[in-house]
Amino acid sequence: MAKIIYTLTDEAPLLATYSFLPIIEAFARTAGVEVETRDISLAGRIIAQFPERLSAEQHLDDALAELGELATTPEANIIKLPNISASIPQLKAAIKELQTQGYDLPDYPDEPADDAERDIRERYDRVKGSAVNPVLREGNSDRRAPLSVKNYARKHPHRMGAWSSDSKTNVVTMGVDDFRSNEKSVVMQHADSLTIEFVPDDGEPQILRADLPVLEGEVIDATVLRVAPLREFLAVQLQRAKDEGILFSVHLKATMMKVSDPIIFGQVIRVFFRDVFEQYGADLAAAGLTPNDGLGSILAGLDALPNGAAIKSAIDQAIADGPELAMVDSDRGITNLHVPSDVIVDASMPAMIRTSGHMWGPDGAEHDTLAVIPDSSYAGIYQAVIDDCRANGAFDPATMGSVPNVGLMAQKAEEYGSHDKTFQIPATGRVRVVNGAGETVLEHAVSAGDIWRACQTKDVAIRDWVKLAVTRARATGAPAVFWLDPTRSHDAALIDIVTDALAELDTDGLQIEILSPVEAMQFSLERIRRGEDTISVTGNVLRDYLTDLFPIMELGTSAKMLSVVPLLGGGGLFETGAGGSAPKHVQQLVQENYLRWDSLGEFLALAVSFEHLAAVTGNARAQVLADTLDRATGTFLDENKSPGRKLGTIDNRGSHFYLAKYWAHELATQQDDPELAAAFGAFAERLDENEETIVEQLLAVQGEPADIGGYYRPDETKTETVMRPSSALNEALATL
Structure with missing residues (x-):
């Protein structure tokens, strides 16, 4: 059977x-x-x-x-x-x-x-x-809105919040000293076994990951987000939100990026409550209360501390003195900083864009918001949508086109496969990726607290992704746009493989483009406002982001997407x-x-x-x-x-x-x-x-x-x- x-x-x-x-x-x-x-x-x-x-x-x-x-x-x-x-x-x-x-x-x-x-x-x-x-x-991802669902959305459009041309909502990102800016990539010339090691300035090398198998043609990336510049960046954004009188929010993926993003989330809390941690940080740490688990976890554990009331008072004072926080549940006092898994960027940013660029404030009303996305790899796509809405108004689900996605995700591709290769660095030194011959293939200088990670993307997965994109373009007649930035190390390596793979496929009569993510977003937005469809061909993280963003704008929810993985x-x-x-x-x-x-x-x-x-x-x-x-x-x-x-x-x-x-x-x-x-x-x-x-x-x-x-x-x-x-x-x- x-x-x-x-x-x-x-x-x-x-x-x-x-x-x-x-x-x-x-x-x-x-x-x-x-x-x-x-x-x-x-x-x-x-x-x-x-x-x-x-x-x-x-x-x-x-x-x-x-x-x-x-x-x-x-x-x-x-x-x-x-x-x-x-x-x-x-x-x-x-x-x-x-x-x-x-x-x-x-x-x-x-x-x-x-x-x-x-x-x-x-x-x-x-x-x-x-x-x-x-x-x-x-396998790789084929996500799209079925025709029956798209037709229903056009006949019964969901409500989209109106946009004002003087909206103060914006996205801010580091741009330097982050994963995007520090990325280095190499394409393996033959199968090998790699070792990741940390070499402290004043100590013996430490093996972080041994026996990492790689295949011929595999793209290996390594990068680091530096914690000291992150803290400086966050302090500036907190002051900006307060000066502009808008909500402060942070948008991460502390679930899929289960090592790096909880650490970044914890740093946001440490900077927001800087005075609290300077005075009581040792007490909180001794009690096992870490900001990486969110403000809610800290508050829940204060009753067990002898000075818990004093810490709670200091936290309340910091909230009163800081910018107003975006809220997950204003009625219950649940802020943007309470739980790392409450505000997931691929769901929270589309919801904000759909609601006039607003999030909910402590008063239970909607307000313009400063959306903090520390790593600059993909933050620009959301700013591009915000700029478009500020200039042209909200999208109309009754007339807008569709943006289906072909996503590179097979065999733990890219960032989502980085968990077992992500480390918080204990001291100043260097992290090296070494091949079987003892040669260093990738290397970064690091400091205490920095977050270093490596990613893998296999050649067979990339070529299958390209083939799937061409198949969907042929089936639909829509342009297929690869969202790849030649100035980013990983994307530059992929562009070479994509170009080679496309040359082996029949693309006659098809429109195939390679654009940076911001350019691809602008290209797609222009088309959907004209009611035209555009296939987004993206890496793994952008697959997640776009298959929430566009369906939420087109259909009101991403739950109505058809998601096939051949x-x-x-x-x-x-x-x-x-x-x-x-x-x-x-x-x-x-x-x-x-x-x-x-x-x-x-x-x-x-x-x-x-x-x-x-x-x-x-x-x-x-x-x-x-x-x-x-x-x-x-x-x-x-x-x-x-x-x-x-x-x-x-x-x-x-x-x-x-x-x-x-x-x-x-x-x-x-x-x-x-x-x-x-x-x-x-x-x-x-x-x-x-x-x-x-x-x-x-x-x-x-x-x-x-x-x-x-x-x-x-x-x-x-x-x-x-x-x-x-x-x-x-x-x-x-x-x-």
Whole structure:
């Protein structure tokens, strides 16, 4: 039997799976398609790290490692829902919850004291940050808005905030002494094994990373962000925000960039609360309270300190004396600096641009904002959008063009594969990358506190990326623009490979451009204002940034994007959209039994998964499922059955019912497979007859608290009861 792997992940996507997966299984089974699940949730990954401490009933296999191996094979057909990209506070919270549920897990050791604690921390470090995506993404990314979704957005445009020509909102970035300016790159001439070592000015060399295998043609980058200039830069920006009377905000990626960005985030807090750390820094450090975990973590730990009240008073005074902070939740006093994972640049910057260039202030109102993005690698693209909106006003979703993306991400490409090669430097000296012959291939002078990192990008991944870009340009007729800057070391190396790869492909009649990121952004903005489409062909980080930015402007959300990863081994990975608002959805479900998560991304991914399966296995019924699901999704959008915005309207569970109803009707009326049509005819009729009852049962549970038994690892029985409250729908599905 043909097989699809459906992943169990975290937060709202996991809750939605409890409702939608039974529908998928029933429809697929009827067509001879098997659907299996694999638990790659944060909690599941934690549990899998400590099998020797758990009972047989608690034991979980390492599903992520299993899927990582599957992703390299032609048989792979994986539907990947959004995961938590765990920050340290989230990781610790998940551990604590699992401990209360009876799992004998050790605490996370911030400062390992011995080999046993170092082993514990190493295991936990395997699951923090975005541990899942680099393992599964054994291919490059094809992300776009399906035509049905784009047409719906044009017919029903979402609201965009008006822009003023005198808006004070701007992006500021270092430009010097940062990762972008200090980057050095080399293309390996042959396969080798590299060593990364730190040579202090007054000590023996220290091995930071040994036995780093590299392939012929692989691009190796190394760079450093210098902490002293970072602190000077931050101090200037704090004063600028205060002088201009605008909000101060910092935008990082402390989840995906799980080593470097929490350190940078911590430096923002250290500079903002400079007087606090000068007076009380030793006390905070002794208590294990680090600014890298955010202001909220420090505040939560003050009660245990004898001088906690005095520290709290000093923090309050610093907030009063400084510029007003952008807020995550002004009602609850949650600032931009409270939690590293609360303000993720690829989601927070588009939201600000969509809302007139504003963020929320402490007064609960919108204000112009100084957006601080310390590293200058990609900060300029957001300034280009802000400048365009200031000059031309907000974009119009009813008329604007689309910017699909072809992203270089295969085999841990570029910055997102740097975690195991990122280090905070302990003293003044040099960091060297040395080849197997003992020769230094890359080198940087460093000082105490600096953040040094190395990245890898394999030649096979780059050439596959170029081929995918040409394929999409041929299929759509749209220009394909490589966002590469010849003045940046890494990009210059890629331009040579891209130029060589393009020469080997048929590009006749296609418009292929290579522009710097800012130039590419300006080119794309001009075109989308004219209603024209432009394919962005980018590296891994820009893939993340643009596939939030443009969908949020075009569609109102990045969750409605189709995300296909043609795997290098011949299989397929089908991703279902972003999960940035998932925590708030879970909170609403627990408080009032209403889940606003939009599963459209799951519908889109499922359709192309069936289509891929049909092509690979020859299962004609899988293709029928794909075609009918695609048409049903169009009806779903036209009938506006996405979750409503308030109680009393259908939520995620109601959306799943209507998708099932429209899909059943499409299957019952299609003529490609009469036997399948007959099988779904009675089912479709039953859903029609019971529609009023089903909707009443789904609405009846709203308004009261819902008990799911846990945030990171919900109780299976409790969650199924909450997410499948319609007996009429459950009984109908059982008939299939």
